Amino acid sequence: MGAAPASxxxxxxxxxxxxxxxxxxxxxxxxxxxxxxxxxxxxDTAGLHWGLGQYLHFLTDPFxxxxxxxxLLLGAEVTALCLVLGFPIAWLYQRVGPKLQxxxxxxxxxxxxxxxxxxxxxxxxxLGRQGIINATLQSLGIIDTxxxxxxxQFGVVIALAQVQMPLMTLPLITALGRxxxxxxxxxxxxxxGSWRTFFRIVLPLSLPGxxxxxxxxxxxxxxxxxxxxxxxxxxxxxxxxxxxxxASTLQNWPFAAAISIIFLLAVLAVVSVFTTLGRLSRGYGxx
Amino acid sequence: MSDRRRTxxxxxxxxxxxxxAVIALIIIIAxxxxxxxxxxxxxxxxxxxxxxxxxxWYAELWNAWQLHFAAKNSMxxxxxxxxxxxxxxxxxxxxxxRSRSLSARxxxxxxxxxxxxxxxxxxxxxLMLFSLVGLPVSxxxxxxxxxxxxxxxxxxxxxxxxxxxxxxxxxxxAVLGASRLYTFRRIVLPLIRPGxxAxxxxxxxxxxxxxxxxxxxxxxxxxxxxxxxxQDLEGKLDVTIAALSGVLIIATVALVAVMERVTGLSRRLTx
Numbered sequence: 112m113g114a115a116p117a118s119x120x121x122x123x124x125x126x127x128x129x130x131x132x133x134x135x136x137x138x139x140x141x142x143x144x145x146x147x148x149x150x151x152x153x154x155d156t157a158g159l160h161w162g163l164g165q166y167l168h169f170l171t172d173p174f175x176x177x178x179x180x181x182x183l184l185l186g187a188e189v190t191a192l193c194l195v196l197g198f199p200i201a202w203l204y205q206r207v208g209p210k211l212q213x214x215x216x217x218x219x220x221x222x223x224x225x226x227x228x229x230x231x232x233x234x235x236x237x238l239g240r241q242g243i244i245n246a247t248l249q250s251l252g253i254i255d256t257x258x259x260x261x262x263x264q265f266g267v268v269i270a271l272a273q274v275q276m277p278l279m280t281l282p283l284i285t286a287l288g289r290x291x292x293x294x295x296x297x298x299x300x301x302x303x304g305s306w307r308t309f310f311r312i313v314l315p316l317s318l319p320g321x322x323x324x325x326x327x328x329x330x331x332x333x334x335x336x337x338x339x340x341x342x343x344x345x346x347x348x349x350x351x352x353x354x355x356x357x358a359s360t361l362q363n364w365p366f367a368a369a370i371s372i373i374f375l376l377a378v379l380a381v382v383s384v385f386t387t388l389g390r391l392s393r394g395y396g397x398x
Numbered sequence: 399m400s401d402r403r404r405t406x407x408x409x410x411x412x413x414x415x416x417x418x419a420v421i422a423l424i425i426i427i428a429x430x431x432x433x434x435x436x437x438x439x440x441x442x443x444x445x446x447x448x449x450x451x452x453x454x455w456y457a458e459l460w461n462a463w464q465l466h467f468a469a470k471n472s473m474x475x476x477x478x479x480x481x482x483x484x485x486x487x488x489x490x491x492x493x494x495x496r497s498r499s500l501s502a503r504x505x506x507x508x509x510x511x512x513x514x515x516x517x518x519x520x521x522x523x524x525l526m527l528f529s530l531v532g533l534p535v536s537x538x539x540x541x542x543x544x545x546x547x548x549x550x551x552x553x554x555x556x557x558x559x560x561x562x563x564x565x566x567x568x569x570x571x572a573v574l575g576a577s578r579l580y581t582f583r584r585i586v587l588p589l590i591r592p593g594x595x596a597x598x599x600x601x602x603x604x605x606x607x608x609x610x611x612x613x614x615x616x617x618x619x620x621x622x623x624x625x626x627x628x629q630d631l632e633g634k635l636d637v638t639i640a641a642l643s644g645v646l647i648i649a650t651v652a653l654v655a656v657m658e659r660v661t662g663l664s665r666r667l668t669x
Contacts, residue, residue, distance in 0.1 A: 123496040123497060124492040124493050124496070125493065126493050126494075126499075126501060126502065127493065128489040128490065128493035129490040129493035129494055129502075129505050131485075131486050131489060131490070132486040132487065132489065132490035132509065132549065132553075133490070133508070135486055135545070135546075136508055136509065136546070139524065139527075139542050139543070139546055140508075140511075140512065141508075142527060143520065143523035143524045143527040144519075144520070144523050146526055146527045146530065147519070147522065147523035147526060150526060195418070196418065196421070196422035196425065197422065199414075199415045199416070199419035199422060200419045200422050200423060202415050202419065203415065203416060203419035203420075213658075215423070216664035216667070217654065217658070217664060218423055218426055218427050219423075220663070220664060221426075221427070221430065221650065221651065221654060222426055222429075222430070224600070224603045224650050224653075225430060225646065225647055225650045226607045226624060226627075226643070226646050226650075227607055227609065227624070228607075228609070228624045228627045228628055228631070228643075229430075229433060229627075229643040229646050229647060230429055230430070231631075232433060232627075232631060232643055233429030233430060233432055233433045233643070234429060235444075236433060236436055236444045236446060236640075237428075237429060239444065241444070241445050241446075242444075242446065243446045246445070246446060269425075273425050273426060273429060276422070276425075276426055277426075281667050281668055285668050288668065299408075304404065304407040304408065304411075305407060305408040305410075305411035305412070306407065306411050309411065327513075327514075330513075330514040330515075330516075333516070334516040334517060334518060334610065336518055337624070337628055340628075341631055350516075351516065351518045351610070354518055354519065354522065355613065358522050358525075358614070359613075359614075364526065367522060368522070368523075368526070371516070371518075371519035371522055371523065372519075374516050374519055375516060375519050378514065378515060378516055379515075382514050
């Protein structure tokens with residue numbers, strides 16, 4: 112590694128130090144993805160005949176398009192629910208003392224670090240036929256027969272929202288912490304009510320955090336294989352399980368590769384929309 | 399009169415926000431508590447509340463050799479992946495953290511991209527490449543795959559720690575005649591160590607919990623704990639899994655408490 116071209120500036124290190132990780136990523140991250148792309152451009156499982164057959168198959172098949180659509184919709188629903196629940200947590204965090212702040216952070220943080228299988232398993236216990244919700248409703252006499260909560264869209268959305276909540280809440284807490292508290296007071300003393308101040312001052316200024324949180328939550332929610340398959344059950348199919356079935360059970364690698372590429376592009380598209388919004392909102396916040 | 403309306407208005411706002419926040423916090427914490435309680439059941443089902451309490455499923459866990467085997471594999475892979483992530487990630491973070499150059503920004507995006515890209519697609523891609531070059535799935539391929547998806551946490555936390563480092567400290571050290579290596583060992587490393595430890599901790603936890611990459615890169619000989627648990631849950635709702643979940647929850651709480659002491663984890667993740 113040549114240290115010679117590195118600047119004499121003692122506060123920075125040469126780019127050469129990034130070379131090992133860059134090489135590692137080239138070999139084991141970029142190369143596999145390129146190979147995935149290459150294979151997706153073949154019409155047969157052996158990978159001998161070039162063609163766009165796999166993509167045409169996906170894009171003309173109503174079933175495949177339905178899976179893609181329901182996956183993207185699922186992500187949007189989970190992200191919206193996380194935002195509605197996560198924002199008040201971040202707001203509360205700014206209003207309590209340091210002791211409570213640490214407790215709130217730890218409550219938010221714990222699920223992020225708890226095994227995702229464990230968190231999903233908990234939702235099976237809660238939503239199941241003999242689960243807490245059904246048992247409570249039955250003992251209160253509100254319902255006679257157990258509600259079907261597991262294996263429903265509602266179940267998947269609420270379970271995913273809980274699993275991904277930290278990804279939304281942490282950037283929101285950071286963003287709200289950066290807002291000058293005087294702005295709040297100024298708005299109120301100028302006669303704006305709390306609701307108006309919130310929607311006209313606090314929410315717009317926290318947009319960078321909202322967008323960061325939405326990006327992370329969305330990306331995580333649509334790829335959450337375990338939660339989708341265990342809470343969603345066999346009837347609901349989302350992109351990750353579809354990909355896994357095609358690759359593992361059916362051994363249809365070129366089609367699985369095409370699904371992966373389409374999925375990757377869909378995620379990238381959503382992320383870049385969020386990033387563009389983020390850039391715009393920073394301009395707005397600074398103005 | 400208008401003053402009273404103002405107070406009412408402010409009260410309604412605070413009330414709504416606080417109520418939603420408390421409900422959200424309960425939704426976050428409740429599932430773990432429910433699993434903990436159910437894991438102490440004396441019955442055979444996951445009924446809540448349990449008919450009685452016992453440690454029988456924890457005792458059952460003692461004999462679940464399949465789970466032991468998977469847990470051991472997961473632990474070994476997570477330790478290797480974390481070690482590799484720290485070595486590669488800290489070096490890369492040092493290189494890109496203080497540089498404003500385009501190449502540094504591009505590398506930063508590259509190193510962070512596993513966080514947003516669907517890991518399942520990467521798992522499949524890695525399996526295809528390994529089978530193309532004739533490398534059978536093994537603990538080695540698992541460590542490589544896990545390192546790719548875990549190294550971003552080390553890079554991010556180390557970069558954040560480096561960003562808070564006062565450049566004047568390094569300059570003073572150089573002016574006083576210390577070599578770069580000496581400055582690094584005596585000044586930089588001690589100051590960024592909590593950041594590295596926090597990153598390593600998150601990398602370890604995410605490797606230990608990884609499903610999408612392990613799904614493709616493991617076989618029966620390298621069974622991994624989250625996959626074993628997932629497959630057990632697909633088949634039947636086993637109360638042993640509740641006991642194992644209890645163990646994992648308690649271990650996570652303990653580790654987070656230690657990390658909070660050592661690295662100030664909570665402040666690190668909100669700055």
